[in-house]
Amino acid sequence: MREQLLALQEQALVDLAEAEGNALDAWRVKYLGKKGELSLALRSMSKLSAEERPVVGQVANAVRETLEAAFASKFAEWEAKQAAIQEEKETLDITLPGRTRSVGAEHPLQKIIRRIEDIFIGFGFTVEEGPEVEWDYYNFEALNLPKDHPARDMQDTFYLSEELLMRTHTSPVQARTLEKRRPEWPIRIIVPGRVYRRDDDDATHSHAFTQVEGLVVGKGVRMSDLKGILLTFAKELFGENQEIRLRPSFFPFTEPSAEMDIRCIYCGGDGCSTCKHTGWIEVLGCGMVHPRVLEMGGYDPEEVTGFAFGMGVERIAMLLYKIEDIRQFYQNDLRLLKQFASLPE
Numbered sequence: 523m524r525e526q527l528l529a530l531q532e533q534a535l536v537d538l539a540e541a542e543g544n545a546l547d548a549w550r551v552k553y554l555g556k557k558g559e560l561s562l563a564l565r566s567m568s569k570l571s572a573e574e575r576p577v578v579g580q581v582a583n584a585v586r587e588t589l590e591a592a593f594a595s596k597f598a599e600w601e602a603k604q605a606a607i608q609e610e611k612e613t614l615d616i617t618l619p620g621r622t623r624s625v626g627a628e629h630p631l632q633k634i635i636r637r638i639e640d641i642f643i644g645f646g647f648t649v650e651e652g653p654e655v656e657w658d659y660y661n662f663e664a665l666n667l668p669k670d671h672p673a674r675d676m677q678d679t680f681y682l683s684e685e686l687l688m689r690t691h692t693s694p695v696q697a698r699t700l701e702k703r704r705p706e707w708p709i710r711i712i713v714p715g716r717v718y719r720r721d722d723d724d725a726t727h728s729h730a731f732t733q734v735e736g737l738v739v740g741k742g743v744r745m746s747d748l749k750g751i752l753l754t755f756a757k758e759l760f761g762e763n764q765e766i767r768l769r770p771s772f773f774p775f776t777e778p779s780a781e782m783d784i785r786c787i788y789c790g791g792d793g794c795s796t797c798k799h800t801g802w803i804e805v806l807g808c809g810m811v812h813p814r815v816l817e818m819g820g821y822d823p824e825e826v827t828g829f830a831f832g833m834g835v836e837r838i839a840m841l842l843y844k845i846e847d848i849r850q851f852y853q854n855d856l857r858l859l860k861q862f863a864s865l866p867e
């Protein structure tokens with residue numbers, strides 16, 4: 523019996539030397555568990571004589587202690603090894619270069635919108651917005667463009683239903699504002715926003731682009747007020763010496779209507795490729811608000827008058843930043859965006 527126990531101890535120690543991880547636990551169950559080999563051996567002690575029992579009992583206890591101690595030290599060793607591996611993994615390498623985070627910046631179009639807003643806020647205007655999905659009524663009808671009006675052809679767009687469309691200009695916000703504010707005046711608003719046309723995209727056309735609309739309504743508002751505001755605006759945006767001219771034009775929602783040109787900002791009027799050798803560059807449409815538009819908006823054209831204008835933001839941004847292809851505003855090419863990120867105001 524004594525030999526049997528010592529042989530068991532020897533085998534157990536050999537096995538323990540090789541055990542790792544889960545095998546350690548299996549070893550403990552196998553040798554020291556309730557139904558383990560040692561317990562099994564001890565059970566057969568009942569067959570021993572009364573003299574032999576205490577002697578073998580001592581040996582059995584010694585074996586148990588030896589095995590438990592061996593297990594404890596082996597287990598501690600294994601735990602220490604695991605901790606070292608973990609620590610190795612977590613070591614910080616402070617020689618790694620930092621991850622640079624690039625800071626976003628305002629899109630060049632947004633910069634121009636904000637400049638335009640700032641200028642008009644300085645004139646006492648407020649900024650309004652309207653929906654990009656618009657009713658036919660506000661986009662056309664309320665602007666004196668009835669269903670069969672030929673001027674609608676110039677602004678073909680994406681229809682969502684017979685009455686609902688992607689707005690072709692920011693002018694519908696004129697009609698919406700009249701409706702909202704009536705019978706109060708004065709009205710002095712500008713309206714920046716995205717508009718849509720069924721155009722094929724090329725260097726100067728985009729099916730989606732940006733406009734800023736302006737509307738002033740009040741008692742005794744005259745065409746000379748329109749011209750004064752636009753001239754001051756042009757000087758603020760392009761420089762103190764900027765000149766403008768108004769050319770007669772047609773829009774169904776204004777009467778009379780005009781187009782505003784600025785003196786070419788590149789050649790100063792001498793003629794160059796940008797101004798197609800005319801010395802002038804067209805930047806916006808404008809006019810006196812048509813009496814029908816005031817009427818439909820709930821105002822009496824005998825009592826109040828108004829002027830309005832609408833400009834293309836991409837066109838102004840292209841002039842100021844010398845961008846030659848309108849598509850560049852929408853391609854999100856970081857090389858272009860970064861170039862204008864740090865632009866001075």
Ligand code: DAH
Nearest residue numbers: 691693807808809830831832
């Ligand atoms: N809505 C016109 C367009 O998109 C631009 C315009 C012209 C707006 C004259 C106006 C205006 O307010 O008075 O072509």
